[in-house]
Amino acid sequence: MRPFLITGLLLLLLPNLVFAGSEYATFQTFYQESSAIGWVLAGVFALIGGAVICFTGGTASPIVAGIGSWIGGMMGLSGIAATNAGLALLGGGAIASGGFGVIGGTALLTATLSFGTDVVVDYTIGKAVNEYEYSNLTKYSKKMTTLPLPMNDSGPEAYEDALKILEGIDKGSPVFSNKNQQIISNAIKVLQNSKDVPDIDESAKNSSLLSLLYFVSNDYVRAKIYASSSITAARVSHIKRTLPAFIYATSSLYEKEFNFTSITRNYFRYSILAEPDNPLIPLLFSIYLDRMSLRFNDGSLAEDSLRDVFNIMQTPSLEDYQIENYAILLSRYFIRLKLEQQKITSLASTSNETIKSSPKTLEAVRDSLARYDVLINDSNNVITKFISLELDDEGRDKATVFQRLLIKYIKDKQRLVLLIDDLKNYQDNLSAEESVIDHEDVGHEQVNWIRYTIPLILVFWVIIIARRRKYRDRDGHH
DSSP states (O other): OHHHHHHHHHHHHHHHHHHHHTOOSSHHHHHOOSSHHHHHHHHHHHHHHHGGGGGGGOOOOHHHHHHHHHHHHTTTOOHHHHHHHHHHHHTOSOEEEETTEEEOHHHHHHHHHHOOOSOSSOGGGSOSSOOOOHHHHHHHHTTSOOOOOOOOOOSSHHHHHHHHHHTTOOTTSOTTSHHHHHHHHHHHHHHHHSOOOSSHHHHHHHHHHHHHHHHHTTOHHHHHHHHHHHHHHHHHHTOOOHHHHHHHHHHHTTSSSOOHHHHIIIIIHHHHHTSTTOTTHHHHHHHHHHHHHHHHHTTSSOGGGHHHHHHHHTOGGGGGGHHHHHHHHHHHHHHHHHHHHHHHHHHHTOOOHHHHTOHHHHHHHHHHHHHHHHHHHHHHHHHHHHHTSOOOHHHHHHHHHHHHHHHHHHHHHHHHHHHHHHHHHHHHHHHHHHHHHHHHHHHHHHHHHHHHHHHHHHHHHHHHHHHHHHHHHHHHHO
16 A cells, blocks of 8 residues: 555655756746755855945945844844845945936945935936936946846756856956956857757746846846746746746836836736745845836836835745845835935025026925825835834844934924925025016116107107298298
8 A cells, every 4th residue: 555655645746846847947946056055145145246345335334234234144144244245135236326426325325324414415416317328227237236146057058058157257256347247248158159949948947047147247128038038938838937027027127118017016026926935035125126226216216116015025925034125125215215305405405596596496306305205104104014023132123223213304304394495485585586676677667768758759849849930930931
């Protein structure tokens, strides 16, 4: 009976075993080596590599470093490695913050999480909103945290050849360094020059690798093309496609026009929830949120779009990553609050008369205040959920830091409202003064008209009277 029982169990398990073995387009098949530990380390290395530039924008304050170390500590790291990895997740890479260019992520995080009302981001030296330009988006993305390179070297021949080339990557340098980018480019050429793979599952893995390599090369157009190809192949085979789905969604954010709700709910959400045990999930949220920040700056996204991301985070299957995910999202909320606060402060209190007297300036700061309100309400909702989680002592301390920080931003609204009121009064008084001047000019014109017109009329009548006398004298003479 026992052999039959074992055979029966194997038959029951066989479909699952076959399914698991044929997953060629998931994060696990790209990042897990012989154990789950290798999978986790891939993401950690990516964070640390991406965080090399964290401190180029300034030294992190104790609060920022503390929160960064706390996040990194939850990943099993310690010391500077924990701080760098945590800062990368919090948005510690380079962040394009508006028309004033690029501000170092750590400098912005320090200004954001330490709170202050001084102008550190001057919106008067550039445009308040950037125009869409793909080249600018890719330039700002180069130093942002990105996906790690694959660790699993098992796959089709071309895949394995490409992985051998990638072994030459300098792990001590960030992935965006010229040397590493050249190595990645060589791996891409090997894949593109390979013969077509007849097996559709293997084709999905090759396409997924191409999309990944283009993604880390900041070529989001090609990354999306190959991600789409991989998704199509995976659908035919009825296998998961989490990696290309993530790349497809994130790359779509670089298009001039895109449907954010559609790509987030149909692709990004799928990439997270179809593989909920993926230890890289906090990294995926961080990458997606950073790319969203680029589109806040050119007006393509509204702040309430962050709610869609938060809705995904609240899914019960992601419970193991909720603390990291909530902290990651809150950091982006506070960054947006800081930028709107800075926009209002710098524009409303500027000494530049042209900017200060422009109706467009008043319109811009009023719009920023409306965004500020949305961010306050939504971040309060996230913090409320955050505090309700089962937190240890350090987690409660960090949650309290976020809560106290939000209170400061809420209180600062009164100051911002007064700045906007002062700007409005200034422009109203300026309009009134211009109106008085206009009336005075009209009065002067009227006085001048009378001054010059009356003598002309007198001369005219003198001439008429003189002519009449002349004609009368002539008639009398005749």
